[in-house]
Amino acid sequence: MSIRPILIHPDPRLKKTAEAIETVTPALKSLAEDMLETMYNAPGIGLAAPQIGILKRLIVLDCVKEDGADPEPMIMFNPEVVWKSEALNTYEEGCLSIPEQFGDVERPAEVGVKWIDAEGAAREAKFDALWATCVQHEIDHLNGTLFIDYLKPLRRQMITRRMQKLKRERARE
Numbered sequence: 001m002s003i004r005p006i007l008i009h010p011d012p013r014l015k016k017t018a019e020a021i022e023t024v025t026p027a028l029k030s031l032a033e034d035m036l037e038t039m040y041n042a043p044g045i046g047l048a049a050p051q052i053g054i055l056k057r058l059i060v061l062d063c064v065k066e067d068g069a070d071p072e073p074m075i076m077f078n079p080e081v082v083w084k085s086e087a088l089n090t091y092e093e094g095c096l097s098i099p100e101q102f103g104d105v106e107r108p109a110e111v112g113v114k115w116i117d118a119e120g121a122a123r124e125a126k127f128d129a130l131w132a133t134c135v136q137h138e139i140d141h142l143n144g145t146l147f148i149d150y151l152k153p154l155r156r157q158m159i160t161r162r163m164q165k166l167k168r169e170r171a172r173e
């Protein structure tokens with residue numbers, strides 16, 4: 001396993017629609033394991049393949065937050081929201097591609113999601129609370145949508161300028 005570099009917004013690869021996968025190959029499974037390691041190392045609670053520059057429909061997540069609780073790593077190929085609750089929930093979201101920046105985003109409080117797991121099996125489950133927010137945020141990445149796209153334009157521009165500055169600083173290091 002290895003830790004992959006995470007792309008920082010703005011980057012054209014973060015704005016593209018990712019391609020569906022046809023079969024879970026050993027290479028894709030090992031990519032998913034790298035993504036989990038990269039996510040835990042960051043640390044973060046979710047990561048989508050476009051964030052490491054790979055335009056495939058693959059996300060990983062683990063939203064267990066309690067100290068000492070067992071990890072619950074999830075690998076989802078071709079994840080798709082199949083239903084949404086009418087009830088909404090607001091979370092202050094962040095993103096590993098937009099470090100240190102946060103914003104309130106309102107999304108359905110519960111979602112049903114279907115996906116293909118790391119063994120190639122079709123799965124479907126209901127997510128709520130932080131898991132629902134996280135899975136929707138990660139699926140958005142597969143469609144080129146970032147959480148800042150839900151914020152007011154001025155706030156989005158301010159965050160984008162900060163990220164441009166951060167990227168210039170990192171390039172100089």
Ligand SMILES: [Zn+2]
Nearest residue numbers: 094095096097
């Ligand atoms: Zn993100």
